[in-house]
Amino acid sequence: MLEGKDIGIKFGKRWLYRHVNFELKSQHVLAVIGDNGVGKTTLIRAILEQQKLTEGALTWPDKKPVIRYVPQERPDAQDFPLRISEFVSLSFDQGIRPWMTRAEKDQIQHILDDTHLVELADQRIDQASGGERQRSYLAQALLVDPGLLILDEATANLDNIAKYELMDVVKHYRDHHHLSIIMISHDLEIIKEYADDYLLLKPEGSEFGQVKDLDVSQLEVGNQDHA
CATH class of the missing domain: 3.40.50.300 (P-loop containing nucleotide triphosphate hydrolases)
Structure with a gap:
């Protein structure tokens, strides 16, 4: 590769x-x-x-x-009171928006499930633990199937x-x-x-x-x- x-x-x-x-x-x-x-x-x-x-x-x-990159920490994740599901969706080219296709919603749900974040989807990322934030960074990276x-x-x-x-x-x-x-x-x-x-x-x-x-x-x- x-x-x-x-x-x-x-x-x-x-x-x-x-x-x-x-x-x-x-x-x-x-x-x-x-x-x-x-x-x-x-x-x-x-x-x-x-x-x-x-x-x-x-x-x-x-x-x-x-290519997608996952750092040890992202200071910007502490700056915005986004829900974890919203933060993950930022990986889409158009970012957060009031509408999403059914395929996009299904894709987000699938990645949240794979990264064990379904029950935390509505939690604010700035209030998540270190492990929860790291899984959120990973979910955001994997969302676009790199x-x-x-x-x-x-x-x-x-x-x-x-x-x-x-x-x-x-x-x-x-x-x-x-x-x-x-x-x-x-x-x-x-x-x-x-x-x-x-x-x-x-x-x-x-x-x-x-x-x-x-x-x-x-x-x-x-x-x-x-x-």
Whole structure:
């Protein structure tokens, strides 16, 4: 689905990394990992075309898919007293409006059911718990049936029950909706349970392979980075 070839990103005179190579296979989960500050989120921004590569290329062998991004938190969700169902519907191109087609209403109901939000549909998102908000972000992303889902530390602030519940939904969509996933995570349990492949970013380059072959001693498990 996506190939990264000899990628390098430079800020001023400092290289974050160079010679990064990886591939995302269809219906696979790729975990992007590495120490704090190495530039994991910066690579995601490049995939989202919000950051230019200094060298190398990101290529889509087939047609570029619909991409949706789920962050760890969204400050804007606290600014508007929207019901969760209204927040989820923002994913539609025309956003919230007083009319919706039957197909759109059914689609919202279906995604609320899949993400276990039906009973919370009328609750204000700014009053929801962290886990409920995260499922709302996921529901909004999945509403338009994307081909690529990007999770940026999406489980970082969740308890064990909530994070596995969230990732089980992601796994279901991968298996049944031909979804591919890139996730940034420091959670080794989640990586081992749900990821197929990994991209370990280092200042001097990268390491790409299958998660079953990952040497976890290379990892610094801790807080997220925003580089």
